[in-house]
Amino acid sequence: MVLSVFKSGDELFNQGVDLIKRKEYAKARKNFEKTIEKNGREAALAKVYVDIIDACLDQDNPARYNKLAASLGQMNEGFQFGLTEINPTRMALECKLLAERMETGRMPGKAPAQLEERGNRFLDIARKYQTMIGNDAIAISEIVGIQVNTGIKEALYIQALGYENLSSGVVMSDPKRAAELLQNAYACRKQLGEDAQQTLSTINAYSKSVKCWICGRPATGEGVHFLAMPSDISPFMRKSDDEILKSAPSDYNSIYVCKPCYSAISKRSDEIARQYHERAMQEMRAMEARLEAEIRSLSTRISMLR
Numbered sequence: 188m189v190l191s192v193f194k195s196g197d198e199l200f201n202q203g204v205d206l207i208k209r210k211e212y213a214k215a216r217k218n219f220e221k222t223i224e225k226n227g228r229e230a231a232l233a234k235v236y237v238d239i240i241d242a243c244l245d246q247d248n249p250a251r252y253n254k255l256a257a258s259l260g261q262m263n264e265g266f267q268f269g270l271t272e273i274n275p276t277r278m279a280l281e282c283k284l285l286a287e288r289m290e291t292g293r294m295p296g297k298a299p300a301q302l303e304e305r306g307n308r309f310l311d312i313a314r315k316y317q318t319m320i321g322n323d324a325i326a327i328s329e330i331v332g333i334q335v336n337t338g339i340k341e342a343l344y345i346q347a348l349g350y351e352n353l354s355s356g357v358v359m360s361d362p363k364r365a366a367e368l369l370q371n372a373y374a375c376r377k378q379l380g381e382d383a384q385q386t387l388s389t390i391n392a393y394s395k396s397v398k399c400w401i402c403g404r405p406a407t408g409e410g411v412h413f414l415a416m417p418s419d420i421s422p423f424m425r426k427s428d429d430e431i432l433k434s435a436p437s438d439y440n441s442i443y444v445c446k447p448c449y450s451a452i453s454k455r456s457d458e459i460a461r462q463y464h465e466r467a468m469q470e471m472r473a474m475e476a477r478l479e480a481e482i483r484s485l486s487t488r489i490s491m492l493r
């Protein structure tokens with residue numbers, strides 16, 4: 188009688204399988220851990236179950252998927268998780284790709300070389316989804332509860348991210364190329380049914396060319412290599428027919444200025460503002476000192492009168 192209180196590894200395992208069906212993952216995990224401890228018949232499968240549950244409970248952590256991929260690699264036959272039939276080789280591949288995608292998304296840095304590397308990695312992962320998963324749905328997504336896509340659809344998302352990163356990496360040196368790369372991202376997003384207006388307006392900004400009103404140099408890439416500066420273009424000025432005027436914003440409330448001219452003006456005006464600020468502060472401090480001296484002399488006189 189007393190002995191029956193201590194369940195065997197196999198009993199705990201079967202109970203764990205029922206708990207998975209009821210989606211009580213944390214409880215099921217405890218059972219599988221005990222199955223492994225007691226070296227039950229299904230200890231190997233219990234280990235995979237623990238790793239699947241860990242991925243379910245911590246779905247944004249790429250390390251969980253790498254660990255799960257490794258333990259799935261040890262399985263020779265298919266098995267069930269809840270109601271889902273699992274092909275270990277296939278799911279190991281899905282886990283590796285998912286981890287790779289997450290790790291790439293978290294790569295730090297905004298420098299051109301880093302953006303280029305991240306972009307190329309995304310494109311590489313997208314190719315893998317396209318060729319290795321294709322039109323099949325990604326089963327691991329369903330199990331851990333993230334959006335379920337086919338390999339092709341997932342590839343489109345990742346391709347868009349890839350081209351967006353490559354575009355950001357190149358825009359400082361080659362805005363036209365940046366616009367072309369973003370055009371590819373836009374095509375992917377349209378195929379996914381997104382409206383992608385933001386991408387479209389960035390493409391238009393990157394491909395726009397004007398002449399600087401101050402130095403007359405041509406510049407491509409609005410917001411990056413040239414900017415609109417508030418100004419008044421009088422009706423008289425609007426009549427003239429030169430090329431620079433043609434590149435004025437349509438409301439005539441600003442002029443286009445290339446980044447070098449723009450930054451020279453803003454740096455110089457910052458400097459002037461700083462000088463004024465310092466002079467004003469100096470004068471205030473001198474006035475403060477004068478007032479303090481007067482207050483001191485007044486209080487001495489008052490105390491002498493008492």
Ligand SMILES: [Zn+2]
Pocket residue numbers: 399400401402403404444445446447448449
């Ligand atoms: Zn200029």
